[in-house]
Amino acid sequence: MTEPVRNAMTVDVEDYFQVQAFAGCIERDAWHHFAPRIEANVDRILCQFADAGVKATFFTLGWIAERHRPMVRRIVDAGHELASHGYDHTRADAQDPDAFRGDVTRTRLLLEDIGGVAVHGYRAATFSIGERNPWAFRVLEGAGYTYSSSINPISHDLYGMPDAPRVPFRPGGTGLWEIPMTTLRVLGRNWPCSGGGYFRLLPYSAFRCGLAVVNRRRSGVFYFHPWEVDPDQPRIANCGWKSQFRHYTNLSRMTARLDRLLRDFAWDRMDRVFAEQLASASRVPPARGMSASA
Numbered sequence: 001m002t003e004p005v006r007n008a009m010t011v012d013v014e015d016y017f018q019v020q021a022f023a024g025c026i027e028r029d030a031w032h033h034f035a036p037r038i039e040a041n042v043d044r045i046l047c048q049f050a051d052a053g054v055k056a057t058f059f060t061l062g063w064i065a066e067r068h069r070p071m072v073r074r075i076v077d078a079g080h081e082l083a084s085h086g087y088d089h090t091r092a093d094a095q096d097p098d099a100f101r102g103d104v105t106r107t108r109l110l111l112e113d114i115g116g117v118a119v120h121g122y123r124a125a126t127f128s129i130g131e132r133n134p135w136a137f138r139v140l141e142g143a144g145y146t147y148s149s150s151i152n153p154i155s156h157d158l159y160g161m162p163d164a165p166r167v168p169f170r171p172g173g174t175g176l177w178e179i180p181m182t183t184l185r186v187l188g189r190n191w192p193c194s195g196g197g198y199f200r201l202l203p204y205s206a207f208r209c210g211l212a213v214v215n216r217r218r219s220g221v222f223y224f225h226p227w228e229v230d231p232d233q234p235r236i237a238n239c240g241w242k243s244q245f246r247h248y249t250n251l252s253r254m255t256a257r258l259d260r261l262l263r264d265f266a267w268d269r270m271d272r273v274f275a276e277q278l279a280s281a282s283r284v285p286p287a288r289g290m291s292a293s294a
């Protein structure tokens with residue numbers, strides 16, 4: 001019997017008030033006014049993963065990690081991969097190279113200090129590496145990362161690079177790997193097949209069929225957020241119908257849907273699913289000139 005194709009299960013660790021959909025109406029300075037729900041939601045996910053025997057990669061915000069240190073250690077102690085989602089969810093394409101270098105260096109050092117493990121992976125807030133900022137890969141490599149999972153090769157109003165490769169690739173001139181979000185190529189177009197809002201909005205059977213097709217050829221990448229398993233989270237009002245729809249639709253179905261997904265496919269941490277590629281990543285000695293608290 002052949003082994004099933006393994007897919008990468010990933011979680012973007014941010015709280016319900018930090019998401020891109022609400023960025024226009026919640027200032028970063030106001031984040032501390034919101035009651036955090038991240039620990040309860042992450043613990044629920046850790047239990048669900050343990051029940052299903054699944055290991056995953058947790059792309060974690062530095063802002064969250066420094067306020068919830070024991071939670072970060074619980075993630076690591078459970079055998080999951082700790083990775084970086086940047087410090088405070090500022091888009092990579094909204095920063096210049098120096099600011100971006102500071103952001104990703106600070107976050108890696110912070111996560112390594114709290115988690116006690118090496119951090120190799122990075123995912124940009126809102127998949128914000130694309131045509132506007134290809135220099136970001138060089139900066140990530142210099143900051144000690146070996147892979148990024150920051151490109152979503154689809155058309156979307158907030159992100160997307162539809163012409164990017166749909167399989168892991170080495171961005172020009174770097175030793176880093178970019179592992180893009182999974183898409184299906186149908187009728188000359190890339191269709192999202194990696195989770196996010198689409199996973200809650202579309203019927204589960206459609207998603208399962210899509211990933212099964214992908215798995216005939218290769219591994220896929222799935223992502224979701226802790227707030228998506230929390231139907232009782234406080235409602236953010238007056239943020240526009242589109243944001244409300246994207247954020248709140250089918251939250252109550254997410255846990256059951258995720259349960260099916262965990263059992264219908266084989267899952268593992270990103271660094272293990274793509275170990276073959278990452279073994280050839282060049283490791284630039286990371287700069288230690290910046291302290292975690294800088």
Ligand SMILES: [Zn+2]
Pocket residue numbers: 012014085089124125126
């Ligand atoms: Zn995010």
